[in-house]
Amino acid sequence: MMAPPGDSECLHPGLAEPRTKEEWFAYVFYEPPPRPHLPPYDVYAAMDKDDAERRRLNRSRNRYHSALVLAWTPAVQHFETEITELLAANEMAPPGARLGLLIDGPPTVGKSTLVKMIGRKFEQDLREDFPERFAPDRLGAYVPVVYVSLTDQVTPKQISIAIARYLNVPTSGTKDTIDDRVLTALTACGTQLIIFDDLHFLDCSLKEGRASNDHIKFLANHAPCTIIGTGVDLEDSPLLSEGGPAGPVKRNTRGKSSPSSGPRTQTAGRFSRQELAPFALDSDTGILQWVGVINSLENALALYRHESKSLTRRHWRYLHDRTNGSIAGLHALIRRSAVRAVQQGTEAITREIMDSIVLSYAHERAYARVVELQSRSSAKSGSEQNKKPPAADGSA
Ligand SMILES: Nc1ncnc2c1ncn2[C@@H]1O[C@H](COP(=O)(O)OP(=O)(O)OP(=O)(O)O)[C@@H](O)[C@H]1O
Ligand SMILES: [Mg+2]
Structure with missing residues (x-):
């Protein structure tokens, strides 16, 4: 698609609510930051922490992760x-x-x-x-x-x-x-x-x-x-x-x-x-839809050591507990975790990283209630956590 006149790296037309037709047109043309090209990991790891190239690369990864992708749920x-x-x-x-x-x-x-x-x-x-x-x-x-x-x-x-x-x-x-x-x-x-x-x-x-x-x-x-x-x-x-x-x-x-x-x-x-309701895990269809959204966000990550599909296959229920099935909470948690994974050098979104992120007040309150309920019936929660989801990501 043709770029709008005067478009530049520092414009963020997609990030503010459009208030005029010009701002709407800019939003129509807006493309989120592209996935940065990552050099091989050993080249990246050999770069000094203060190396300007490493800083530039990580800055562009942060920009990219901060937009991540929007899912056609x-x-x-x-x-x-x-x-x-x-x-x-x-x-x-x-x-x-x-x-x-x-x-x-x-x-x-x-x-x-x-x-x-x-x-x-x-x-x-x-x-x-x-x-x-x-x-x-x-x-x-x-x-x-x-x-x-x-x-x-x-x-x-x-x-x-x-x-x-x-x-x-x-x-x-x-x-x-x-x-x-x-x-x-x-x-x-x-x-x-x-x-x-x-x-x-x-x-x-x-x-x-x-x-x-x-x-x-x-x-x-x-x-x-x-x-x-x-x-x-x-x-x-x-x-x-x-x-x-x-x-x-x-x-x-x-x-x-x-x-x-x-x-x-x-x-x-x-x-x-x-x-329009939050995602619910009360049916196979509901689980499939939730897992499908996690899959599309996880596929977009630009991290060196992230285990492919680990969020989709292992942490789908945890992610629902953390976010109360809210796409806003899920998007925010994955974005924040990705930025932290780059900054801390773990280069993977793990349960530990996600545990360390504080989400919105509403999501944290809802999660606290889930944890309380789970601690009351810990045996049940242990088996649920490890239950395999229906394969929404093409896996067996
Ligand atoms: N389809 C989507 N794919 C990925 N992320 C999404 C999607 N929809 C919403 N989000 C995430 O959820 C956040 C909140 O979404 P949005 O502002 O559209 O919610 P809302 O229902 O309009 O909220 P409010 O009632 O407060 O106005 C977005 O900033 C984005 O991070
Ligand atoms: Mg709104």
Whole structure:
């Protein structure tokens, strides 16, 4: 793919939340640091600790490990299919109640990463299929994806301002004026997909909650786009629930559904809601999915002495205990361990190294509970720890 103008080693467009179309374009073009070329181990080991070449190599390994890889987990694949289908079904649909999707999940389960991965891929495919739409001499910018990360207690007007800022339209004036400009710009830019990240930041006060709901409904009706939202506890947000009996049906990624309380709001009639949950080891499928993610992260390591597939085959249950099945915890633990393995010279991620890393407060609390439970039934935990997982990595 063509590099963006002015790209350089010191730019990190993928690391900050994009707030404008230019930042989003930079994210679409962003490639994480490439895997560094490692000289043979004896050459590396013979280098002096203060050798500039060794320092440079390890610095580039740290950069590489700090990004590691993003995994196309089953959840990412599931939502990619859902969103692609929605986009196709909505593309030429008449104005009105176009169906959108709300992805609801606890903190750090990977919601923002997932929607950005999918939005980025959608735009990359468009760039490949319709290069003329992105030509610099095209009249007006083509912006197929709008990504807005909401800030806390956001009001309807602030949502419109955020879209206006993203599309480079003036943000002054009344809400009506800005709304009007935003709708004109969304149409002129050919925007197909609007992503609202952290929708739980909508102001939930009685008056504003209602207004936010009306505003999202207004955008869903008037903007010729598919709207995808993410958030925590969205079922209780003003988007879906006004309190009281007979509410919408929620359906999670495993296909179970259950009614919730509260009368249906107008946005509830326009959005489906699906849950994104942490990895669970309560079924063979769940174990296979978890082991598969560990495998893809472990395969990316650039360490000299790491025993291939040792995390995948031996430490998969420990990794789940440590991280509570959270992709954020897993990614952070492997990244930190890799940096430490380079710095300490062990060149392998071992149980000792992982034990020495302190993860987030939430993950450490959850792990402490697991350890307590395990110490109560140590016999059981010993046999579980050594149990062989189903082969997700192609091994027998
Ligand atoms: N598909 C993935 N592959 C690898 N790592 C991932 C993936 N998804 C998320 N992560 C890791 O988890 C971290 C947290 O993910 P993310 O910010 O997307 O979670 P979130 O659900 O949006 O959290 P919050 O609710 O706090 O906004 C990321 O910074 C990344 O390290
Ligand atoms: Mg997020």
